[in-house]
Amino acid sequence: MSEAAVDHAAPLVGVDGLVDDWTADKQTYHVPWGKAMMWIFLVSDTFIFTCFLTSYLHVRLSTTQPWPPQSEIFALSFGGDPIPLILIAIMTFILITSSGTMALAVNFGYRRDKIKTFWLMCATAAFGASFVGMQVFEWSKLIEEGVRPWTNPFGAPQFGSVFFMITGFHGLHVSAGVIYLLVVAFKVKAGHYEKKGYEIVEITGLYWHFVDLVWVFIFAFFYLL
């Protein structure tokens, strides 16, 4: 009881809380350490993806050749006329769906509903895996059409290097996320977090939402603009 009285004095909020958290001789972040570490990793990952997107901006602005028409290149035909950018749109919707199921998994995790959490995380991983599958399809289609990191038949040669670098690195994040999700999902099912608590599901969720977040920027800058 006495320990609780010392430790859980209501922390200040707002700017006073900010100053107090950083200056007082105590813990700065009132979150589990795993969550703080995940956030710091995600901030560093933000820098990596921004470096890629900024180099894309640089080569696209500085090339003297016309940029390939993404809308036509990523068009797909289901029997009839090609629908512009349809594959990328489907991939976007799949990733958003997976973000939603992940958010629900986090919520049910804190409710200690192991079975729902397990299945929602498995659904998230399945959506992620289908996203990677579509990306493989997209890559093989472009490679077949002669797109290489150093050349392509459509326009500026920089298109190929930017495409493979950015979507490849993002795809690698999704693939790693699928493995991470499955590992945590099965540990949830096995009851490994009954005593420790279910923050791990939220931490996994942070990573997954970040992957979705990066795709939002890639979708806008690489595919739409």
Next chain:
Amino acid sequence: MSSEVGQQHPLGIYYKIWTLLFVLSACSYAVDFFEVQGGLRWTLVILFMLLKAGFIVSVFMHVMWERLALIFTILGPPVVLLLLIGFMVIEANYVSGTRYQYMGHDTDAVALGPNDLHGEGHGAEEEH
């Protein structure tokens, strides 16, 4: 005890944000589908992108419920990246300027789509 300190919110807000993300993605796609071009395309695409990113970060990643110490750690450092982007725009414009000046500019160059290469073009090649 530890599980009670986590982020616990009503399910309703997740469903609302989820729907909103679908609508915003559909709007972004509609911009491309209806071939909106020029300044309006840039404005709409970037507006929908920022709204989506904002909703994901603030609600799905629970940042709006975090304490300021953590929020500033997350959102502070990336602000520096805006400086990098600004510098790179200036630098890229300079590079393209020197390229046009010293290497010339092919004003007839056009980007080709897959249809130009595999559609009519292919048939024409076989005729000759």
